[in-house]
Amino acid sequence: MEPTTTIRSFIEDYIRKQGYTLQYFADISGVNAGTLSAIIKGTRPIAMAQLDLITKGMKLEEGHFYEIYGAECFVESAPHWRRLEPFLQRCAELDKLGCIQRVIQQVTDDRSYISELFEMAEGMLERGQKKAARMLYECVAECEKYQHSERLALCQYRIFTLSLGQDQHENLRAAVHFEPYINRLDEERQLDAIRDLANTYSGLCHWDKVFQLADELEQRVEFLEQYKKKKKGLEQYRTSKHPLFTYRAYAYLLKATVWGERKDFHKALKHTTLYSNVEIDQPSSEDFIFIKRFQDWAKVNTYLYKLMMGDYEALNSYLDFIEENENETLLGLVKIMEAANLYNLNVDHALRRFDLYINILFEDRNHESSYTAQIKDDRYTKFWAELAFYQLSKERYEEGFRSLLTCLASSHKIKDDSTIIYCVGLFEEYRMRATESVKLNYKSLIKEVYSRYDKKSNIGINAF
Numbered sequence: 001m002e003p004t005t006t007i008r009s010f011i012e013d014y015i016r017k018q019g020y021t022l023q024y025f026a027d028i029s030g031v032n033a034g035t036l037s038a039i040i041k042g043t044r045p046i047a048m049a050q051l052d053l054i055t056k057g058m059k060l061e062e063g064h065f066y067e068i069y070g071a072e073c074f075v076e077s078a079p080h081w082r083r084l085e086p087f088l089q090r091c092a093e094l095d096k097l098g099c100i101q102r103v104i105q106q107v108t109d110d111r112s113y114i115s116e117l118f119e120m121a122e123g124m125l126e127r128g129q130k131k132a133a134r135m136l137y138e139c140v141a142e143c144e145k146y147q148h149s150e151r152l153a154l155c156q157y158r159i160f161t162l163s164l165g166q167d168q169h170e171n172l173r174a175a176v177h178f179e180p181y182i183n184r185l186d187e188e189r190q191l192d193a194i195r196d197l198a199n200t201y202s203g204l205c206h207w208d209k210v211f212q213l214a215d216e217l218e219q220r221v222e223f224l225e226q227y228k229k230k231k232k233g234l235e236q237y238r239t240s241k242h243p244l245f246t247y248r249a250y251a252y253l254l255k256a257t258v259w260g261e262r263k264d265f266h267k268a269l270k271h272t273t274l275y276s277n278v279e280i281d282q283p284s285s286e287d288f289i290f291i292k293r294f295q296d297w298a299k300v301n302t303y304l305y306k307l308m309m310g311d312y313e314a315l316n317s318y319l320d321f322i323e324e325n326e327n328e329t330l331l332g333l334v335k336i337m338e339a340a341n342l343y344n345l346n347v348d349h350a351l352r353r354f355d356l357y358i359n360i361l362f363e364d365r366n367h368e369s370s371y372t373a374q375i376k377d378d379r380y381t382k383f384w385a386e387l388a389f390y391q392l393s394k395e396r397y398e399e400g401f402r403s404l405l406t407c408l409a410s411s412h413k414i415k416d417d418s419t420i421i422y423c424v425g426l427f428e429e430y431r432m433r434a435t436e437s438v439k440l441n442y443k444s445l446i447k448e449v450y451s452r453y454d455k456k457s458n459i460g461i462n463a464f
Helices: 007-018 022-029 033-041 048-057 066-075 081-093 097-107 111-126 130-143 150-163 168-184 187-203 207-230 244-261 265-276 285-308 314-324 326-343 348-353 355-363 373-393 397-413 417-431 436-441 443-453
Strands: none
Touching: 007 022, 007 033, 007 066, 022 033, 022 048, 033 048, 048 081, 066 081, 066 097, 081 097, 081 111, 081 130, 097 111, 097 130, 111 130, 111 150, 130 150, 150 168, 150 187, 168 187, 187 207, 187 244, 187 373, 207 244, 244 265, 244 285, 265 285, 285 314, 285 326, 314 326, 314 348, 326 355, 326 373, 348 355, 373 397, 373 417, 397 417
């Protein structure tokens, strides 16, 4: 049974109301008159290209008829892939996600399209149509949820990476949901999955989990290295994003990061040495790029760990490096402020040196970086927390309260409950120390803090 209002009835009404002949409308739309006549009579289905031409000829916005088209072609009648594929693709291009959702809910009963939907999702992901791709991955995953297939695992991997955002609670939920599927991926793709999972837990500051995943990554690299030695001489297609040796080096970097967060800087330096001394046989041009990258990371992190051990002389070398390597600037400033607060150092000259960068950071948190959004958001929040403490401890109340409010807004946005609670406690402590004039100037600030983060709010106190 077809819908009461069909596309062909719209076309017919439009031609009649405009006083056009069929031939005239065929000329302005670019659709052959015979084809147009057959479409109106219902003896010929409308192809996507023809629908777009007709829509343009009627001076309507692109995709105007997609909802009706989806109902006519794929809900009210049996779908055919030759027509379904271009429809889904055009919906993705025009961001008609509702149309995609309604149609794929109808086609999931026909498992013959699962492979095509998966391949289409891969293409959409490659073209940057992430929301549409995620819908298709979820559709395929739902159809194959009782299978133990690699395709199901790959769908879950894609859904995991597409789910990551600013909400730390959602990121944790996505990581926990995806982890059981790792072993179903092919061996090389497992390396990328473990790395992405470790990065997610790093952004969540779950350091025990990061260390566990780093161990797992190192073990899987060893297994693959032994396997490839046995298959030496045979052509081998790489499915991992990067050369194999980089994952071992990255495992060392992850472990060094964890030891640094645990304040065991001697062990952090030991693992830093491991990923700085990468040696492989007959390195390619791609290999040299990664070797240089790890050596640069080792160089800056050596300065960092020495600074975190109280070596003030390492500060200027560290500042030089993060100024030359803007991708490392945010992390560098976080660590400099941590060291300053830990050892009561004066780093005013460092803040003056990066004053322009900090002002840009204040205005736009979405600066370019090769780090994941989750790690970047975490560092952004930590920087303002450390800077607020530094300024307040030096009785610079105006600057301190401003930084504190920026930190509160950031931690609220990513739902970082522990930092919210820390900031409120810091505010309460230092507002009592501020002079009466500063208190008076900051009545509005005090009101804003308590209106958003007071004890009656439902902020996750269970973060403790």
